[in-house]
Amino acid sequence: MRTLEETRPKMDCDNCKEEVKHLKGAVLNNTFGFYCTPCLSGESRQAGAHQASEIRTSDRDAHQRDIIQPYKPDGTPNSEFISEYPDQAKDYFSQEQLEKYA
Ligand SMILES: [Zn+2]
Numbered sequence: 001m002r003t004l005e006e007t008r009p010k011m012d013c014d015n016c017k018e019e020v021k022h023l024k025g026a027v028l029n030n031t032f033g034f035y036c037t038p039c040l041s042g043e044s045r046q047a048g049a050h051q052a053s054e055i056r057t058s059d060r061d062a063h064q065r066d067i068i069q070p071y072k073p074d075g076t077p078n079s080e081f082i083s084e085y086p087d088q089a090k091d092y093f094s095q096e097q098l099e100k101y102a
Contacts, residue, residue, distance in 0.1 A: 015033070020037075028040065070089065070092045071092075082098060
């Protein structure tokens with residue numbers, strides 16, 4: 001039985017297109033493909049700081065989906081939290097903030 005690796009004519013990374021000796025089948029940016037080690041570790045030129053921070057953001061969003069956070073990522077009070085948890089919101093925010101963001 002042929003493996004996925006054997007069907008590939010060229011060993012180039014699906015992310016940075018760099019030809020490398022070792023590719024690893026993995027899911028990167030929600031896409032299954034074969035990637036070089038630097039891409040998988042977030043160190044390649046293409047998967048640079050900007051992309052890495054996007055990955056971290058989506059990870060965090062996935063983890064927080066079930067929990068409404070008192071603060072939004074930009075640090076402002078989360079109106080969803082205030083409307084869902086009005087009692088707890090009083091512990092987090094001033095009356096002024098509650099009126100402004102509720
Ligand atoms: Zn790569």
